[in-house]
Amino acid sequence: MKISNIILIFLFVLPFAFADLRVGFYCTSCPSAETIVRRAVRRHFIRERSITADLLQMHFHDCFVRGCDGSILIDPRGRKGSEKQARINRNLEGFDLIDEIKAAVEKACPSTVSCADIIALATRDAVALAGGPRYNVPTGRRDGLVSCPSEVHIPGPSLSVSQAFESFFRVRGFSLNEMVTLLGAHTVGFTHCSFVRGRLSSFGNRDPPMDPALDAKLGRICGSAQRPARNDPQIVLDQNTSLVFDNEYYRQVRMSRGVLHIDQQLGVDASSRGIVAGFAANENSFKRRFAEAMIKMGSLDVLVGNAGEIRKNCRAFNSPR
Ligand code: HEM
Numbered sequence: 659m660k661i662s663n664i665i666l667i668f669l670f671v672l673p674f675a676f677a678d679l680r681v682g683f684y685c686t687s688c689p690s691a692e693t694i695v696r697r698a699v700r701r702h703f704i705r706e707r708s709i710t711a712d713l714l715q716m717h718f719h720d721c722f723v724r725g726c727d728g729s730i731l732i733d734p735r736g737r738k739g740s741e742k743q744a745r746i747n748r749n750l751e752g753f754d755l756i757d758e759i760k761a762a763v764e765k766a767c768p769s770t771v772s773c774a775d776i777i778a779l780a781t782r783d784a785v786a787l788a789g790g791p792r793y794n795v796p797t798g799r800r801d802g803l804v805s806c807p808s809e810v811h812i813p814g815p816s817l818s819v820s821q822a823f824e825s826f827f828r829v830r831g832f833s834l835n836e837m838v839t840l841l842g843a844h845t846v847g848f849t850h851c852s853f854v855r856g857r858l859s860s861f862g863n864r865d866p867p868m869d870p871a872l873d874a875k876l877g878r879i880c881g882s883a884q885r886p887a888r889n890d891p892q893i894v895l896d897q898n899t900s901l902v903f904d905n906e907y908y909r910q911v912r913m914s915r916g917v918l919h920i921d922q923q924l925g926v927d928a929s930s931r932g933i934v935a936g937f938a939a940n941e942n943s944f945k946r947r948f949a950e951a952m953i954k955m956g957s958l959d960v961l962v963g964n965a966g967e968i969r970k971n972c973r974a975f976n977s978p979r
């Protein structure tokens with residue numbers, strides 16, 4: 659190897675190899691960053707507790723496409739599309755809170771805190787407010803330079819456990835246990851009837867089994883016909899405590915009260931039902947595992963060092979591209 663190549667490696671490769679996420683990344687460059695996020699999330703949560711679900715789903719959809727790089731936040735512009743236009747992302751909410759936090763953080767420390775980190779920190783704070791675990795989020799993510807609707811491949815609700823695992827989670831380095839843990843996020847939030855009607859007995863489906871009382875209730879809420887997306891009714895994913903981050907999701911699944919096909923499959927499939935039973939019986943172990951799995955999810959293919967950029971406005975790349 660020529661000496662100039664070795665120097666090149668030292669100049670360009672090493673900083674990336676060593677640059678990594680760490681807890682307290684903004685400790686000196688923007689000491690108020692985490693406090694600003696926490697206060698804004700708390701204000702929003704008091705008005706609208708659904709923000710926890712909004713942020714969890716946003717963080718998941720950000721990290722599973724291109725890595726946690728804030729690409730989910732980009733608005734389409736003119737003929738240039740963005741991830742928000744993908745069908746699975748059209749119902750996402752919570753972007754106004756991210757904008758509010760970004761504006762406050764820019765005022766305190768211009769061009770310092772990434773939008774990708776704001777999503778991760780805000781999600782962490784919203785989970786804790788809803789009763790979930792408290793955990794430290796390593797920061798130092800940079801914002802991505804690409805957001806493309808055709809790259810959005812997020813698991814659909816009617817997959818089997820093994821399809822979801824093999825195609826979406828194992829390829830990103832997650833264990834089956836971690837997939838079952840992350841799906842525990844469905845302890846908060848809603849789904850639309852369009853994702854559920856096919857499971858109801860009025861549509862002829864009985865597999866996996868659904869508690870008859872829940873079947874009747876969802877049949878009443880959802881009606882018999884597909885409706886335009888705009889007024890498709892919503893159903894809570896956790897049929898008991900949908901605003902609380904607890905282990906009730908797993909307990910409901912054990913009672914055949916899982917709402918999405920994938921939710922109920924977790925309780926039926928031989929590979930996952932033991933994990934579901936364990937979390938249903940032990941809330942603390944679920945919360946501990948959930949915090950660990952979220953830190954792992956939040957580290958997926960992150961941009962660090964000099965990669966990407968720190969956006970000024972989370973909805974647009976800095977330089978027109
Ligand atoms: C196999 C994996 C997964 C599948 C198939 C799946 C599927 C879905 C579907 C179909 C919805 C309803 C969307 C709608 O009706 O608008 C939903 C909602 C939700 N998902 Fe997942 N999901 C998965 C994993 C995850 C993960 C890993 C997280 C976060 C860690 C997550 C968090 C949420 C939350 C919080 C909601 C409620 C959103 C709201 O109320 O605004 N999901 N999911």
Ligand SMILES: *[C@@H]1O[C@H](CO)[C@@H](O)[C@H](O)[C@H]1NC(C)=O
Pocket residue numbers: 898899906
């Ligand atoms: C609802 O959740 C509470 C608290 O976890 C539990 O005590 C109760 O048995 C649950 N009820 C149903 C109908 O699942």
